Amino acid sequence: MFKTVLCDLLNIEYPIMQGGMAWVATGELAAAVSQAGGLGIIGAGHAPAEWVQGEIRKVKSLTSKPFGVNVMLMSPFVDAIMSVIMAEKVPVITTGAGNPGKYIGALKEAGTKIIPVVASVALAKRLEKQGVDAVVAEGGESGGHVGELATMPLVPQVVDAVEIPVIAAGGVADGRGLLAALALGAVGVQMGTRFMCATESTVSPMVKTAIFKAKDRDTVITGRSTGHPVRCLDNKFARELAAMEKEGASIEELEKFGMGKLRLAMVEGDIAHGSIMAGQISGWVSREEPAEAIVKHIITGAQEALENLKVRIRM
DSSP states (O other): OOOOHHHHHHTOSSSEEEOOOTTTOOHHHHHHHHHTTSBEEEEOTTOOHHHHHHHHHHHHHHOSSOEEEEEETTOTTHHHHHHHHHHTTOSEEEEESSOOHHHHHHHHHTTOEEEEEESSHHHHHHHHHHTOSOEEEEOTTSSEEOOSSOHHHHHHHHHHHOSSOEEEESSOOSHHHHHHHHHTTOSEEEEOHHHHTBTTOOSOHHHHHHHHHOOTTOEEEEOGGGTOOEEEEOSHHHHHHHHHHHTTOOHHHHHHHHTTHHHHHHTTOOTTTSOOOOOGGGGTOOOOBOHHHHHHHHHHHHHHHHHHHHHHOOO
């Protein structure tokens, strides 16, 4: 059994968090992961507060276990979403694309744990001073918006720089990844791409199939010139965007071209012209499974990996 301080902090059975992926992490998926003993997370993305509230209530109708909401701080609806989260007394929020500082006091009063996603030591230290409960150190192997550092160098540097718990993300999909994260000093992991392919995930079946067919080098990073790089599966959309960047297209032109492309893939299933945000671990993910089976395989896999280490290491 793998119990860590993350389990105590979030009142969950296993130190596994599901990534808050926009257009993917709905109430159905979040509830299934939480029911399986991890922490399921609703991805608010750029959705309005009314949609977020509906997904929160959906989770509550499906499980009594803790869950969270991921809030994109660049969303035009962020203030209203935060109000909904506090009114609904959501146990946990994760945040991205900004600093949640202005909301921390009110969230703590509402009893919500605050766990920002960070891609640098500097941001982790700043957020610790502001009073967050933990941070997710996310490496560039992950899908979606990424930083410059990979998971392996990022996690131990963040662990050594802060006193609060650190969760590792980016390139993790099985028990070996969980064990490696714990060895780096993290207290748990956050996983997106593997849970995207869970049975309970409402993402288009075309997207799941694209991930199952992906090889180890089939993801690319687009949008570097915009200041908001994104990792996604290589497809026609990604190549066209890369060509526009190479030709010197303006940020406005690039953002206009990319507008709505995530939904086009994830919801409508256009895997040629949409943005399939997925991590480098896509090349390993090969089948659809219920969230409960995924969580079980991660924990048993971590136990097996630990036993294998004991055999291979001569003390």
